Amino acid sequence: METGLYIVATPIGNFGDMTSRAVDVLQGVDLVAAEDTRHSQRLLQHFAIDSRLTAYHDYSDERAQQRIAEVLEGGGSVALISDAGTPLISDPGYRLVREMQARGFRVYPVPGPCAAIAALSVCGLPTDRFRFEGFLPARAGARDNRLQALASETATLVFYEAPHRIAVTLAAMAAAFGGDREAVLAREITKTFETIKRDTLQGLGEFVNADANQQKGEIVLIVAGMPAEELKLDASTAGLLQRLAGELPAKRAAALVAEYTGLRKKVLYDYLLSVKGD
Known part of the structure; x- marks a missing residue:
């Protein structure tokens, strides 16, 4: 050795x-x-x-x-x-x-x-781009702030969560991302009572609240990213952003347009990523 x-x-x-x-x-x-x-x-x-x-x-x-x-x-x-x-x-x-x-x-x-990779392999959501977030903060305020910061992320999101917080976390995600955002609950992967369920965040919340067994064990939550079409920009802003991105790094272009328009830099940057992906 x-x-x-x-x-x-x-x-x-x-x-x-x-x-x-x-x-x-x-x-x-x-x-x-x-x-x-x-x-x-x-x-x-x-x-x-x-x-x-x-x-x-x-x-x-x-x-x-x-x-x-x-x-x-x-x-x-x-x-x-x-x-x-x-x-x-x-x-x-x-x-x-x-x-x-x-x-x-x-x-x-x-x-x-690896639980995160195993869950991604069976989630049925896009995996060409994903963002691993691990465990969300336990405190409600910090958790909600983190989720709000991720609301416009277009990559698939991967979280770990403790069983005693799963119901509250799903409710917080529905509030931050919208209850109709698609997500997957992957619980007790490879174990006897393995659960792999894809639904909306609202649907998963109802599923977990209706079955106490789903609030036990090791849990991976996978949430679809914001659809690119939801990153709506008016034609002039989109044109300016893309022209600047042709001359500057995407992050710098997004920062300049954010300063000029008041839009969030992350929304503008994610828009550029979505256009590049297309």
Whole structure:
């Protein structure tokens, strides 16, 4: 096993999704750094992996990083895993990666399951452009502000959400994006009670409120982007914007027209992206 830090994806529910390379790496490293050692111990036992286990999570201090660095400095190898899926995708780890790279150590990706990508693959919405937002803020005001900022985004939006907040979040999304915006609820992916349901935001809200079981487990929400035709600009503004974009970077053109017209810069920039996409 080459010296370095291995970022290892693990199953999001079904142990059958574990890759053979992931098993080999976890069996071969000198130390496995896990978000929750009690949770990860079950995974390691299932695959008869007896590598030493230590905790590493968002609240780990510099001593935890130093323990990992000492293994690498001694010529050993370390694997980082999260509770499920691909580490660093709304999971801890980027500070560790940056620190080990800064110390001159190689960081190796060992790809595999990821809830966001799995949900995108079955959502039935456009995936040529998508924007991963992770978890929305828990506080209502901050959450609503974030959603308002995303209201004119034309790319498909991907969110993670906690089960106890799913009903409130769907209502907030309907208020910010419109209740008729298409969306997908992907819940408990690869597990026994997997749910993949596409409907409007209003329809999904009604579905979740009518069935308490849909307010349990791991949840990915995918929301269609604003249709390009809704980014309405009058002919003169659209013409000016496109002429400037022919001479300047799109963001600069959008900023200048926003200053001149009072329209939101993001709406103008998204319009240019939609025209370019056409």
